[in-house]
Amino acid sequence: MKYRIVYIDESDAWLNTFYQTFKADFEIIRIKVKEDSTINSIIEEIFKNEPDGVVTDYLLDEEGQVDFNGNQIVDAIRKVKPHFPITMLTSYEPQAINHMEDVHIINGKSDLDGESEEALQILKSKIQHDIESFYRKLSTTQSKIEELVKKKNESELEPQEEENLTKLFILMDELEPEGKEIRANLIKSESITKLNDFVIETKEILEELRKRSKK
């Protein structure tokens, strides 16, 4: 099954070039940045399509239609899904580098001109590798959790393992924020023990009260 990627650009020509270049390798959803696009509307459209990864152009304000660039799209995605696979294409690498925390996702757009088959292959495998490594991280995290939980349910965990499990829970929430419902600092096992202690003590007080009410 081909991975589904979203490609974001303000130029029809580039949207088309990207699509033609990679349509055999990926299922491509094109998002055109228009005058009325906002960072939020783009983010919403990205995730509505349930993609495996995102590729965005860096310079989106070139036409003067919007006042944000690809780096802000990246930040907004990372805010929701810190580990999500993103690749950035730009004809202005130095400028993009100055505006990016994570410079490793930047790629030259000139790779798409088809002059160098090798450059195209490298870009393609970068995008694929990124997606694969995200899924791998997800499944490794889950297996590690399952293993520790199994041990915890059957016997008990060493303090070090307990700490690892908490870290893995936090990582899982970062990898799959859709399932996150509780603040990270409260999933530590001592927080849960504390809550369980409340229950135990309340039961004791209740017992005491019952005794007294019978007197």
Add this chain to the structure above:
Amino acid sequence: MSIFRNHTPKRRNINGNVNTYGDHRTDLKLDFKDRCGYCNDVDNLRFIWFEIDHFIPKKRNKKQFLTIKTETDYSNLVYSCRSCNNAKRNKWPSNDENVPNINNEGFIDPCDDEYNSQFNRLNSGRITPETDLGDWMYNAMKLYKPQHEILWNIEQLHELIKEVRALVAKSPNDDIDLMKRLIKLYNTYDDYIQKLFKH
């Protein structure tokens, strides 16, 4: 040991036409007694809305999967917390929409009494798997997540506090020490809850 849950939710026979499956939310909330069908968490102790899961997934591998029922068919809907709904997603190991589980992999409809015997609960509130199929579901729906323990304990406390209040009201107590202990406990607990649900 505690019990995994005291009650099996039962869907009424609801056949009326609706525009979208979301229109069934109120009915589901009622039939599932405000609880997630999968983990039994109650829906009022969180800041994220409950969702509606399609027991047989609508889509798999980005293609339509559900054909034997409509998307709005009430008998295929499960009132579900966000965590379970997201974890279950489009998992369906048999690849046949008529076969919910095969070789101890897959799901049991939470409205089936069989569902209860797949799991147990420790006194700490943690859910544990009881069977091989339960073990598969446990991992597939991440029923090991700490939030289920947390919410179970909060719910226990909620019930206990009700009893304490009733007793205190019934027999005004002059035991200052016990009252002090109660207030201290209540304050610590209140701080904890504030932290838990702070955005």
